[in-house]
Amino acid sequence: xxxxxxxxxxxxxxxxxxxxxxxxxxxxxxxxxxxxxxxxxxxxxxxxxxxxxxxxxxxxxxxxxxxxxxxxxxxxxxxxxxxxxxxxxxxxxxxxxxxxxxxxxxxxxxxxxxxxxxxxxxxxxxxxxxxxxxxxxxxxxxxxxxxxxxxxxxxxxxxxxxxxxxxxxxxxxxxxxxxxxxxxxxxxxxxxxxxxxxxxxxxxxxxxxxxxxxxxxxxxxxxxxxxxxxxxxxxxxxxxxxxxxxxxxxxxxxxxxxxxxxxxxxxxxxxxxxxxxxxxxxxxxxxxxxxxxxxxxxxxxxxxxxxxxxxxxxxxxxxxxxxxxxxxxxxxxxxxxxxxxxxxxxxxxxxxxxxxxxxxxxxxxxxxxxxxxxxxxxxxxxxxxxxxxxxxxxxxxxxxxxxxxxxxxxxxxxxxxxxxxxxxxxxxxxxxxxxxxxxxxxxxxxxxxxxxxxxxxxxxxxxxxxxxxxxxxxxxxxxxxxxxx
Ligand code: NAD
Numbered sequence: 001x002x003x004x005x006x007x008x009x010x011x012x013x014x015x016x017x018x019x020x021x022x023x024x025x026x027x028x029x030x031x032x033x034x035x036x037x038x039x040x041x042x043x044x045x046x047x048x049x050x051x052x053x054x055x056x057x058x059x060x061x062x063x064x065x066x067x068x069x070x071x072x073x074x075x076x077x078x079x080x081x082x083x084x085x086x087x088x089x090x091x092x093x094x095x096x097x098x099x100x101x102x103x104x105x106x107x108x109x110x111x112x113x114x115x116x117x118x119x120x121x122x123x124x125x126x127x128x129x130x131x132x133x134x135x136x137x138x139x140x141x142x143x144x145x146x147x148x149x150x151x152x153x154x155x156x157x158x159x160x161x162x163x164x165x166x167x168x169x170x171x172x173x174x175x176x177x178x179x180x181x182x183x184x185x186x187x188x189x190x191x192x193x194x195x196x197x198x199x200x201x202x203x204x205x206x207x208x209x210x211x212x213x214x215x216x217x218x219x220x221x222x223x224x225x226x227x228x229x230x231x232x233x234x235x236x237x238x239x240x241x242x243x244x245x246x247x248x249x250x251x252x253x254x255x256x257x258x259x260x261x262x263x264x265x266x267x268x269x270x271x272x273x274x275x276x277x278x279x280x281x282x283x284x285x286x287x288x289x290x291x292x293x294x295x296x297x298x299x300x301x302x303x304x305x306x307x308x309x310x311x312x313x314x315x316x317x318x319x320x321x322x323x324x325x326x327x328x329x330x331x332x333x334x335x336x337x338x339x340x341x342x343x344x345x346x347x348x349x350x351x352x353x354x355x356x357x358x359x360x361x362x363x364x365x366x367x368x369x370x371x372x373x374x375x376x377x378x379x380x381x382x383x384x385x386x387x388x389x390x391x392x393x394x395x396x397x398x399x400x401x402x403x404x405x406x407x408x409x410x411x412x413x414x415x416x417x418x419x420x421x422x423x424x425x426x427x428x429x430x431x432x433x434x435x436x437x438x439x440x441x442x443x444x445x446x447x448x449x450x451x452x453x454x455x456x457x458x459x460x461x462x463x464x465x466x467x468x469x470x471x472x473x474x475x476x477x478x479x480x481x482x483x484x485x
Contacts, residue, residue, distance in 0.1 A: 027212075029190055033098030033319040033330045033364040041189045041212035049181070049220035052209045053152050056179035060151045063207045064177040068122035071175055074204045075119035081198040082111050091322075092191045093162050098330045098364065100320040103283050107164040110447070111195075114167050117449050118175035118471070125468035126176065126475070142484045147475035149177035150250075154225030156218045156240075158232045159332050160286040160387075162188035163195065169229045169464060170208070172449075176474035179207035183221050185232075186214040187332055219243070227251065227474060231288075234385075234458050241461065252462030252473065255455055256385040257413030258292045260406035261442065262428065263304055264399060264419040265297040271440060272418035273307035276391070279416065279442025281315065281369050284328045285389040286336070288459075289414040289436070289443055293375075293382050294393040295402040301395040305373065308391070309355045312369050319364065330364045331388055337365040340388030343381040347372055347392070350379055357389070377408055385411070399428065407433045412456030416442050435459065 026040040044052070063071065082089065086108045093104040129145040153173040157165040166182050173180050184192045189212040196210040211217055215236070222228050222243055228251040230240050237253040244251040261279065263272050279291040296304050317328040331337045341360055344367075348354060357370030367388055375382050375392040382392055396402045406415060414436035419425045422439075429437035435454045436445040445451060452466030464470060 027186070029096050029188070031095050031098050032333055033366075035363065036095070038092075038095035039190045041186075041193075043186070043213035044211040044217050044220075046216070046220040046223075049211055049213075049217060050224050052211060053154075053181055053221075053224040056152045056181060056207060056209055059206045060149075060177075060179035063174075063179060063205050064149055068126050068175065068177070071177065072119040072122060074202070075115050075171065075175060077202045078198060078204065079112055079115035079119070081202050082108065082115065082195075085194070085198060089163060089191060089194055092194050093188075094321065096188045096190045097159065097162055097332060098319070099283060100326045100329045101322055101324045102327075103329070107161055107167075110161075110164045111167045111171075113447070114171045114449060118171050121467070122175040122471060125471045140484050142482045144480040144482075146478040146480060147176075147472050148478055149475050150226040151179060152225045153178040153180050153227045153229060153474055154221040155180060155182045155229045156221060156232065157182070157184050159185035159187035160283060160288070162191040165231055166192050166195070166210075168453075169231070172465070172470045173229070173474045174208065176471045178227070178474050180209070181221055181225060182208070182210045183213060183218050184210065186212065222249065223247070225249070229464070230254065237460065252454075252464065253460045254288070254453070254462070254464060255413075255458060255460040256387075256411060257288050257290075257455065257459050258383070258385050258409050258411040259289055259414050259416070259434070260409070260432070261291045261294045261416045261418065262399075262402040262406055262432075263294065263296040263300065264402070264417070264421075264424065264428070265299040266420040266424070267300065267304075267418040268420060268440070269300060269304050269307055273304060273311050275416070275418070275440070275442045277308060277311045277315070277369075280391045281312070281328060281389050282443060284331060285340075285369075286332060286387050287443065287446075289446055290387075291391070291416065291442055292386055293406075294391060295396045295405050296393060297399065297402065298395050298397055305355070305371075305393060308393070309371050312371055312391070313356050315369055317366060317368065328369055328389060330366045332365070334365055336387060337367060340367045340386055340390060343379075343384065343386050343388075344370060344372065344390060347375055347379045347381045352379065352381070352392070377405065383409070403428065403431050407431075410458045413459040414438065414443075414445060416440075433457065435463070 029038045090104040192210045231254040237255045315327040320326040355371040357368035369389040372392040412434045415432045415434040416438040425439035449465040450467045452463040454463030
């Protein structure tokens with residue numbers, strides 16, 4: 001680790017070769033919208049990761065000792081830095097992901113919000129608890145619950161939010177008093193390095209390290225840290241869970257989703273069409289909680305579909321840069337484009353109809369926003385995570401069928417219910433197997449750290465956020481008893 005507290009194993013100039021990821025070999029990062037070189041990184045070796053974690057471990061006690069109020073000052077300084085450098089952060093996000101300006105700006109705004117929330121609430125959330133003795137026997141005891149941070153938390157993140165995905169966990173872990181090693185995706189490694197530079201520029205203690213690399217570097221992180229916070233795909237998450245269990249390292253897995261939306265016949269159909277299009281297509285559908293299947297009660301099916309298709313047809317897609325002219329960008333890479341293309345082609349081959357979109361186009365890895373009908377639960381577009389701009393829509397007979405189909409999935413990340421009847425919305429929400437349900441809204445749960453964000457089923461184990469529990473998860477809990485006199 002450098003003495004600035006960050007591992008800046010990347011350059012953002014045009015250098016290096018296109019191949020390999022072995023230590024000391026520069027790896028290029030390219031904009032998927034244009035093919036332009038965004039920067040290069042060098043993957044960290046196992047030895048470098050181990051050395052960085054050792055340095056973090058040495059720095060952490062002082063970070064813990066300044067307490068939540070001392071840490072608040074540094075987090076708020078970083079918040080100021082993010083505001084001052086918002087354009088550079090948004091530029092870097094766009095350069096490595098190709099996403100639209102508005103989607104990049106949302107990540108920066110989210111970062112500012114997270115820094116403020118955890119900085120301001122940490123002292124309250126980490127305060128010792130003094131439960132009342134609940135039995136006559138314990139009346140003569142004083143009880144305390146104490147939260148002591150893990151020394152080093154390892155955070156491994158995917159590529160869909162180059163800045164936001166790391167921030168969602170890095171900030172609460174730092175606020176809890178842990179030192180953090182962050183390994184972002186090898187697809188989008190550049191923006192976290194800009195943030196790490198910011199941490200160094202404000203002169204903060206050396207308790208944040210960002211390393212570049214793919215699975216091998218991630219595995220080295222897991223071997224060295226005291227808690228693993230992983231966000232990514234189900235197969236990788238499963239491997240990491242097994243490895244953590246073998247090591248007895250505590251962990252939390254935030255994995256994929258296949259979020260259903262249920263449109264009931266009493267819904268405001270304009271709101272439902274707009275909200276579902278947004279929830280399915282924001283970030284070009286590359287969002288763990290994006291809407292990936294829609295169930296509509298038969299009486300309003302035709303009208304809803306007409307509104308949805310009309311709205312989707314109005315959306316603009318292209319290479320945005322700073323123009324703010326587009327609603328959708330490209331997919332992150334060719335592998336992601338291949339998955340989306342396969343899901344649409346397989347559905348069409350099995351009898352589905354494309355009402356709008358349906359094609360890939362270039363240059364760049366673009367796929368049109370696509371509405372599919374005549375789909376069913378035998379098709380990959382309904383059962384597998386697509387992570388792209390597709391909206392498969394099914395007609396259902398009634399509420400009971402909608403709930404049954406919504407729950408017919410290995411995933412359970414989040415869901416939405418669209419209805420004009422508040423109590424019906426609340427009732428249906430409680431019948432859906434998912435970690436979050438939005439009523440008459442989509443994806444809104446992602447913007448509120450005071451509620452938990454986690455998946456049921458194969459969508460993960462554990463939760464991030466949820467107010468106090470969002471900090472306490474990065475702590476070991478200690479119970480202390482003492483005689484009361
Ligand atoms: P991925 O599983 O391929 O990679 C995620 C991260 O794990 C990357 O940083 C990668 O380098 C690292 N990695 C890969 N193999 C590893 C190993 N053996 N040991 C340690 N680290 C390893 O996922 P992806 O394609 O980058 O991301 C897309 C997935 O992420 C989707 O399934 C999406 O739903 C999910 N996601 C979930 C959430 C959530 O909060 N639940 C949020 C965003 C994305």
